[in-house]
Amino acid sequence: MLVLGAGLAGISAALALGGGYRLVERESRPGGLCRTDVRDGFAFDATGHWLHLRDPDTRALAHEVLPGGWLTVQRRAAIRSHGVFTGYPYQVNTYGLPPAVAAENVLGFVAAQLGEAGAELRQRVPRNFEEYVLRHLGEGFARNFMFPYNEKLWTVPPAELTIEWMGRFVPRPTLEQVVRGALGLEGDAEGYNATFLYPREGGIETFVRALVARLPRTPECGVHPVSIDPIRKVARLSTGEEVRYRAVISTAPLPDMVDLVGGAPAAVREASRLLRAATVTYVNVAARDVGAPSWHWTYLPEPGFRAYRVGSASAAVSSLAPPGFRSFYVELSGRQPVPPAEAGRAALDALLSLGMIESPEDVKFAEVRTIPQAYVIHDFVYGSARAAVREWLGERDILVAGRSGSWEYSSMEDALLGGRQAARLLKR
Numbered sequence: 001m002l003v004l005g006a007g008l009a010g011i012s013a014a015l016a017l018g019g020g021y022r023l024v025e026r027e028s029r030p031g032g033l034c035r036t037d038v039r040d041g042f043a044f045d046a047t048g049h050w051l052h053l054r055d056p057d058t059r060a061l062a063h064e065v066l067p068g069g070w071l072t073v074q075r076r077a078a079i080r081s082h083g084v085f086t087g088y089p090y091q092v093n094t095y096g097l098p099p100a101v102a103a104e105n106v107l108g109f110v111a112a113q114l115g116e117a118g119a120e121l122r123q124r125v126p127r128n129f130e131e132y133v134l135r136h137l138g139e140g141f142a143r144n145f146m147f148p149y150n151e152k153l154w155t156v157p158p159a160e161l162t163i164e165w166m167g168r169f170v171p172r173p174t175l176e177q178v179v180r181g182a183l184g185l186e187g188d189a190e191g192y193n194a195t196f197l198y199p200r201e202g203g204i205e206t207f208v209r210a211l212v213a214r215l216p217r218t219p220e221c222g223v224h225p226v227s228i229d230p231i232r233k234v235a236r237l238s239t240g241e242e243v244r245y246r247a248v249i250s251t252a253p254l255p256d257m258v259d260l261v262g263g264a265p266a267a268v269r270e271a272s273r274l275l276r277a278a279t280v281t282y283v284n285v286a287a288r289d290v291g292a293p294s295w296h297w298t299y300l301p302e303p304g305f306r307a308y309r310v311g312s313a314s315a316a317v318s319s320l321a322p323p324g325f326r327s328f329y330v331e332l333s334g335r336q337p338v339p340p341a342e343a344g345r346a347a348l349d350a351l352l353s354l355g356m357i358e359s360p361e362d363v364k365f366a367e368v369r370t371i372p373q374a375y376v377i378h379d380f381v382y383g384s385a386r387a388a389v390r391e392w393l394g395e396r397d398i399l400v401a402g403r404s405g406s407w408e409y410s411s412m413e414d415a416l417l418g419g420r421q422a423a424r425l426l427k428r
């Protein structure tokens with residue numbers, strides 16, 4: 001068996017296979033999106049990487065590989081708009097906003113649920129994300145948070161997005177929660193990620209290392225296939241070696257596989273070309289601790305901020321920065337990487353404007369990083385294009401798993417589950 005990519009999905013697949021595999025990883029060490037960069041006592045994940053486990057098996061696995069090695073952290077997340085911080089989720093925490101804005105949110109919600117304005121949308125299933133928001137949250141929440149934030153993140157207007165992707169990611173409150181939230185009465189324990197796990201020592205890569213230590217055969221790093229012949233079932237590796245395989249589990253980005261595996265028909269190549277994703281450029285910032293609010297992350301819906309989110313991993317887990325310092329990540333989305341100088345400026349502007357630093361001199365160092373294909377875009381061709389590519393690969397005994405492999409918006413736990421599921425399918 002040949003497994004491509006030693007991120008969580010590939011590692012999980014290898015664990016479930018239990019042997020008889022080659023696991024090759026293009027980069028110099030395993031982990032994929034779950035690698036941690038360490039510099040001068042600061043540990044930076046690829047932006048926030050907080051573990052939310054809902055499946056009993058993955059929970060058991062996490063505790064088995066890192067016994068006693070987890071912290072449980074209560075989320076402290078905020079939204080910054082109109083010059084104030086309000087709690088996340090926005091929908092149930094509008095107290096503190098200018099009263100006119102809070103009123104617009106609440107009245108819009110009431111109109112969507114009960115009023116004449118929302119009647120048409122209440123009769124039918126929303127056709128896209130824009131309609132979904134208007135139907136379930138109303139015009140105020142749409143205008144003041146959901147539309148501008150999501151357009152920044154996904155890089156396309158909400159009407160171009162389907163509603164399948166959101167699942168547990170977009171909380172839908174009750175009228176009571178909205179009203180109590182506007183009056184300052186609602187707690188903050190709403191949403192899919194109210195608490196999360198994080199390794200006690202090091203960054204999220206500690207979890208990767210603990211999983212890798214359980215593998216019967218270590219990943220081969222700095223190696224990737226340069227071609228795959230699905231008829232002869234031979235992969236040629238970047239080392240020049242030819243590997244015979246029975247099946248492949250790929251966690252490499254789905255469109256890459258069409259280029260790698262020869263002979264795709266025009267329809268599959270076209271489907272692959274239609275798969276779109278937003279690229280995240282992020283800036284790791286090491287800074288003096290000026291006693292700013294210790295939000296773990298803050299959403300930035302307003303166009304005045306180029307970034308869509310600012311987080312501070314050390315606010316959640318203090319060991320991630322040396323005493324007297326804080327670590328931040330500032331995230332920007334686009335169809336292309338943001339040029340480093342522009343990203344750096346946007347990060348500085350955001351941190352100063354939020355009061356996270358008092359002057360540019362508070363910054364000890366900053367580093368710009370890019371995640372290509374960070375958020376796959378769930379537009380209206382997504383479903384059929386993805387299915388066409390996956391089916392074509394599947395017919396050639398190439399199964400896909402993981403976030404980029406399956407081409408989906410999903411979490412670390414989903415990657416673990418997806419890798420395991422692919423391996424189990426092959427074992428059967």
Ligand SMILES: Cc1cc2nc3c(=O)[nH]c(=O)nc-3n(C[C@H](O)[C@H](O)[C@H](O)COP(=O)(O)OP(=O)(O)OC[C@H]3O[C@@H](n4cnc5c(N)ncnc54)[C@H](O)[C@@H]3O)c2cc1C
Pocket residue numbers: 004005006007008009010024025026027030031032033034046047048049050051052223224225251252253256280371374375401402403404405410411412413414415
């Ligand atoms: C900005 C951001 C924030 C996130 N925050 C969270 C969070 O807080 N909580 C959470 O649960 N999830 C979060 N996630 C999601 C989480 O990171 C992923 O779901 C998970 O890490 C995906 O694992 P994976 O193995 O599928 O993919 P990856 O981690 O991308 O691993 C794929 C691996 O394959 C390798 N590879 C690629 N091509 C080849 C090739 N041709 N040959 C060999 N190797 C190859 C890559 O180098 C990589 O190591 C976040 C994701 C992003 C982008």
